[in-house]
Amino acid sequence: MADNKLTKIDLVESVYLNTKLEKQQIQVIVDNLLEQIKLSLENGNTIELRGFGTFEKRLRKGRSKARNPKTGEILSVEPHYVAVFRSGKELKQALWNLPVESDNSK
Numbered sequence: 001m002a003d004n005k006l007t008k009i010d011l012v013e014s015v016y017l018n019t020k021l022e023k024q025q026i027q028v029i030v031d032n033l034l035e036q037i038k039l040s041l042e043n044g045n046t047i048e049l050r051g052f053g054t055f056e057k058r059l060r061k062g063r064s065k066a067r068n069p070k071t072g073e074i075l076s077v078e079p080h081y082v083a084v085f086r087s088g089k090e091l092k093q094a095l096w097n098l099p100v101e102s103d104n105s106k
Contacts (some may be wrong), residue, residue, distance in 0.1 A: 008030060012026045041083055051089070058084045060080055061082055062078045
């Protein structure tokens with residue numbers, strides 16, 4: 001599974017190969033885009049990228065009893081926000097049409 005992971009640097013490299021921009025310019029653009037998405041979510045905004053998807057914040061309920069899976073320690077969790085992504089129609093369709101690979105690791 002780790003072989004299928006793309007990093008931000010991989011994305012910058014891909015954009016670099018498809019444009020005439022310098023890598024440093026692309027890096028600044030990608031960093032600024034991600035920072036703007038983060039700031040917008042912090043300010044309570046929803047980010048809609050037509051055909052791709054929507055980023056939004058969602059409130060997770062708190063729990064009086066939760067367990068840390070690493071240590072087994074019982075603790076409480078306060079209500080908090082998490083970032084969620086809902087894929088758009090075009091992205092859903094593109095993924096729906098992908099051929100299914102057999103995965104024997106499960």
